Amino acid sequence: MDQSLSSQFVNLLAALLLLLAFAMLAQRRVLTLIKLFAWQGAALTASTLIMAYATGQGHLYYSATLTLLLKVILIPWILHRLIDQLQIRWDIETLINIPVTMLVGIGLAIFAFALATPISEMAGSLTRATLGIAMASVLLSFLMMIVRRKAVPQVIGFLAMENSLFFAATSATYGMPLVVELGVALDVLVGTFIFGIFFFHIRDEFESLDIRHMEKLKED
Amino acid sequence: MIDAPAIAFQILQSVFVVLAAPLLLGWANQCRAWLQNRSAPSILLPYYTLAKLFHKDAVIAHNASAVFRVTPYVMFGCMWLAAGIVPVLATDLPFAPAADIIALVGVFALARVFSALAAMDIGTAFGGLGARREMLIGFLAEPAMLMVLFTAAFISGSTQLNTIVETLGHREFAIDPSLAFAAVAFLMVLLAENARIPIDNPTTHLELTMIHEAMILEYSARHLALIEWAVAIKLFAYMTIGIALFVPWGIAEAGNWGALPLAFAALAAKLAFAGAGLALLETLLAKLRLFLAPEFLSTAFLLGVLGILTHFLARG
Numbered sequence: 001m002d003q004s005l006s007s008q009f010v011n012l013l014a015a016l017l018l019l020l021a022f023a024m025l026a027q028r029r030v031l032t033l034i035k036l037f038a039w040q041g042a043a044l045t046a047s048t049l050i051m052a053y054a055t056g057q058g059h060l061y062y063s064a065t066l067t068l069l070l071k072v073i074l075i076p077w078i079l080h081r082l083i084d085q086l087q088i089r090w091d092i093e094t095l096i097n098i099p100v101t102m103l104v105g106i107g108l109a110i111f112a113f114a115l116a117t118p119i120s121e122m123a124g125s126l127t128r129a130t131l132g133i134a135m136a137s138v139l140l141s142f143l144m145m146i147v148r149r150k151a152v153p154q155v156i157g158f159l160a161m162e163n164s165l166f167f168a169a170t171s172a173t174y175g176m177p178l179v180v181e182l183g184v185a186l187d188v189l190v191g192t193f194i195f196g197i198f199f200f201h202i203r204d205e206f207e208s209l210d211i212r213h214m215e216k217l218k219e220d
Numbered sequence: 221m222i223d224a225p226a227i228a229f230q231i232l233q234s235v236f237v238v239l240a241a242p243l244l245l246g247w248a249n250q251c252r253a254w255l256q257n258r259s260a261p262s263i264l265l266p267y268y269t270l271a272k273l274f275h276k277d278a279v280i281a282h283n284a285s286a287v288f289r290v291t292p293y294v295m296f297g298c299m300w301l302a303a304g305i306v307p308v309l310a311t312d313l314p315f316a317p318a319a320d321i322i323a324l325v326g327v328f329a330l331a332r333v334f335s336a337l338a339a340m341d342i343g344t345a346f347g348g349l350g351a352r353r354e355m356l357i358g359f360l361a362e363p364a365m366l367m368v369l370f371t372a373a374f375i376s377g378s379t380q381l382n383t384i385v386e387t388l389g390h391r392e393f394a395i396d397p398s399l400a401f402a403a404v405a406f407l408m409v410l411l412a413e414n415a416r417i418p419i420d421n422p423t424t425h426l427e428l429t430m431i432h433e434a435m436i437l438e439y440s441a442r443h444l445a446l447i448e449w450a451v452a453i454k455l456f457a458y459m460t461i462g463i464a465l466f467v468p469w470g471i472a473e474a475g476n477w478g479a480l481p482l483a484f485a486a487l488a489a490k491l492a493f494a495g496a497g498l499a500l501l502e503t504l505l506a507k508l509r510l511f512l513a514p515e516f517l518s519t520a521f522l523l524g525v526l527g528i529l530t531h532f533l534a535r536g
Contacts, residue, residue, distance in 0.1 A: 008396075015397030015530050022522060026515075099518040106525050113533055132533045 006054035010171075013047040014130040017167060018109070021140040024160060025105050025147075026098050030088065033156050034079045040163050041071030048170055059178045060170065066185050067166070075159060075192050082196050083152060086203060095147045105140055112136035130171040137164035151202055151209045155195045162188050225477070230304065230313045237303035237460075241452040242266035244459070244495055251499035266452060273445035281342050281438060291338035292439065292446035298331035299453040307385050308460045309483050310472040320379040321369040324461075325362060328413070331450070332358050339435035346427050350434025353510060357419060357431065360517035361412045364405055367524025371402040372465045374531050381464060389468035401527035403466045408520035410458045412513070414451070417502040419513050429507070459494045463487070 020040045027033045045068045052060030094101060116132030141161035145154045162184070169176050176184075199209060206213040246263040253260035262268070280289070304315045305324055319327065336354055339347035373379045375398070376387035412419045415432035424430055427437070436447050464471075470486030472479035508516060 011530075012397045012400065015401065015526075018526065018530075019401070019523075022526070026519065099515055102518055102522050106522060109526065109529060113529055117533070133530070 006050050009050050010047050010054075010130060013043050013050070014133040014167070014171070016043045017047075017137055017164070018133045018140075021137040021160065021164070022102065022105055024156070025101055025140055025144050028098075030083055030152055031080075033153060034076050034083075037079075037156055037160060037163075038072050038076040040160060041067055041076075044163055044167055045072060047167065051170055051174065055174055057174050060174065062178055063166075063170075063181045066181065070185050070189060071159075071163060074189070078192055078196065079152070079156070082199060086152075086199055086209070088150075088152065088209060095149060101143070101147055105143060108139040108143060109136040112139050131168060134164050134168035134171055137161075138168065140164075149210055149212065151195075151199055155192070159188065159192070226312065226314050229310050230315050233309045233313065234300065234304045234315075237308055237456055238300060238449075238453060241303075241456040242270060242449065244456050244491055245452045247492065248455075248495040248498050251496045252502055255499055255503040266448070270445050270449055273440075273448070274442050276441040278441035278443055280440075280443075283343065284438075285341055287334070288338045288341040288438075289443075291334045292443040292450070294334045295331045295450040296446045296453075298327050298334075299450045299457060302327050302457045303453055303460075305381065306457055306460050307382060307464050307471060309480070309487060310476070311382050311385050311389075312473050313382070316380065316382040321373065321381055321384075322366070322379060324381065325365055325369070328454070329358065329362065331454075335435055335447075339438075342438045344438065346430070346434045346437055350431055350437075353431040354435060357412055357513060357517070360514055361409050361520070364517055364520035364524050365409045365413070367521060367528060368402045368406045368409065368465070371398050371524065371527040371531060374528060375399070381461075385464045385468045385471060388465070389471060396531075398527040398529075398531035399466060401523045401530060403462075405520045405523035405527065406462055406465065408516060408523070410462060411501070412517055412520070414455045414458060416498065418505045418508045418516060421507050429510075431510075456491075459491060460487075462494070463490050 017040060020036055020043065024033055024036045024040075027036060045064050048060055048064035048067060052058070052064060096104075112135040113132040116135050120131045138161055141157050141164055144157035144160065148154050148157065166181075166184070202214070203209055243263065243266070246261075246266045249265065250260040250263050301319075302324060304313070305319050305327075307313065307316065332354065336351035339351040339354075341347075369379075372384050372388070375396070376384040378384060378387070411417065415422055420431040420433075421429065422432070424433060427434060430437075432451075436444065439447055467490060470482055472483035
C-alpha cells in the first residue's frame with residue numbers, strides 16, 4: 001500500500017470519526033449511543049492499523065489491539081450491563097434542541113479546523129490533515145457532555161473525548177509511547193468502573209440520574 | 221462553437237429525458253412492490269396513467285385564477301429545462317452554459333413557488349396546508365442542496381455542472397471524504413425534494429399527512445398529467461445530478477456519436493441501480509413525523525457543510 005492511498009484511507013476514517021461524533025451529538029437513545037461509541041472505537045482501530053502499516057511503527061499495532069479490546073468490546077459491554085442493571089432505556093434529554101446543537105457543533109468544527117490549519121502546516125506527518133478533525137471531535141464530545149442532562153450520556157461523551165484525544169495523538173505524532181497509552185487505557189477502564197459505582201450512588205441518593213439534582217448542596 | 225451535432229445531442233437528450241422519466245418511476249414502483257411482497261404493476265404503468273389522464277376532460281374550480289391554469293405548464297417547463305441543463309448523456313451541451321448549479325436550484329425553486337401558489341389559489345384547506353408544508357421542506361432542503369453542490373464546485377473550481385462533471389470524471393481515482401459527506405447529504409435532499417418516504421409518502425391517501433399530494437388534489441386530467449410527468453422528470457433530473465456529481469464515469473461528449481451507446485448503457489445501469497436503491501430505502505424507512513423533517517434536513521445541511529470543511533482541510 002503506498003503512502004497516498006493509506007493517507008486517503010486515514011482521511012476517510014477521520015471523516016467517519018467526525019461523522020460519528022456528530023451522530024452521537026444528535027442521538028436520542030442511550031443504546032444507540034453506546035453502539036455509536038463502539039463504532040467510533042472500531043474506526044479508531046482501523047485508522048491506527050493503517051497508520052501502523054504505512055509508517056512501520058510497531059507499537060501502533062499494540063495500541064490498535066488495545067483499542068479494539070477496550071473500546072469496541074469491553075467498555076460498551078460494561079455500559080450495556082450498567083444500563084441493564086440501572087434499568088434506564090429512556091430517551092436522552094438535552095438542554096437545547098438537537099438542530100441547534102448541530103449548528104453549534106458546526107461552529108465548533110469550523111473553529112477547530114481554523115485552529116488546526118496553521119499547526120498542521122508545520123507538521124510533516126502522513127496524516128496532518130486529520131489533526132483538525134481530531135480537535136473538532138474533542139470539542140464535539142465536550143459539547144455533548146455539556147448539553148446532556150443525564151449522567152450516562154455524559155460519561156459516554158467523556159469516553160468519546162478520550163477516543164478523539166487518542167486519534168489526535170496518533171495523527172499528530174504517530175502515537176504516544178506505549179507506556180503512556182497503557183496508562184491512559186487503564187485509567188479509562190478504571191474510570192468506567194468508578195462511574196458505574198457512582199451511577200448507583202447517584203440513583204440511590206436522588207432516585208434519578210438527572211445531574212441537576214446535584215446542584216442542590218443541602219436538603220431544603 | 222454551437223454546431224449541428226451538439227444541437228442534435230441537446231435535442232436527443234431533452235427528448236430522451238422526457239420520455240424515459242416515467243419509466244424510471246415505473247421501475248422504482250416495481251422494485252418497491254417486489255420488495256414488499258406485492259405483485260408488481262407493469263413498469264409501463266406511469267405511461268398508461270399519463271395517457272388516461274390526457275384523454276379526460278379537465279375540471280377546474282369556478283374561482284380558479286390564471287395561476288392555477290398556468291402552473292402545470294410552468295412546472296413541466298421548469299423540469300424540462302433542468303433536464304436539458306444537467307449532463308445526462310453528454311457534456312458540453314449547447315444549453316449547459318445557460319445555467320450553473322445555483323441557477324439550476326433556482327429553476328427547481330421556481331417550480332415549487334408556482335405549485336405552492338396554485339395550491340393556495342383555490343382556497344381549499346388541504347391546498348394551503350400542503351403549500352405551507354412544501355415551503356417548509358423547500359427552504360430547509362435548498363441550503364443543504366447548495367452546500368452539496370458547492371462541495372463539488374470547490375473540488376472542480378467551477379459552478380458549471382459541465383466543468384464539474386468533466387473534472388470529476390477525468391481525474392484519477394481518489395477516495396475523497398468530502399464527496400462522501402456530500403453524497404449522503406445529497407441522498408437526503410433527494411428524498412426530501414422528491415416527496416419520497418422519510419419526508420412524504422408518494423402513495424398516501426391520507427390527506428392529513430400529505431405534503432406534495434395535498435397541493436395537487438384540485439388538479440385533474442391534462443393538468444394532473446403534466447404535473448405527474450413533471451414530478452417524474454424531477455426525480456430523473458435529481459438522480460442524474462447525483463450521478464453527474466458522484467459517479468460521472470461513462471458520459472459522452474456532445475457530438476461524439478461513437479461514445480453514445482456506452483453513455484446510454486452506463487446511464488441505464490446507474491439509473492436502474494438508483495431506482496432499486498430508492499425502492500429499498502423506501503421499504504426500509506418509515507415516514508417521519510412532519511416536525512422531525514427539520515431535523516432530517518438540518519442533518520443533510522450539516523453533512524454538506526462538513527463536506528466543504530473536510531475538502532479545505534484535506535487540501536490544507
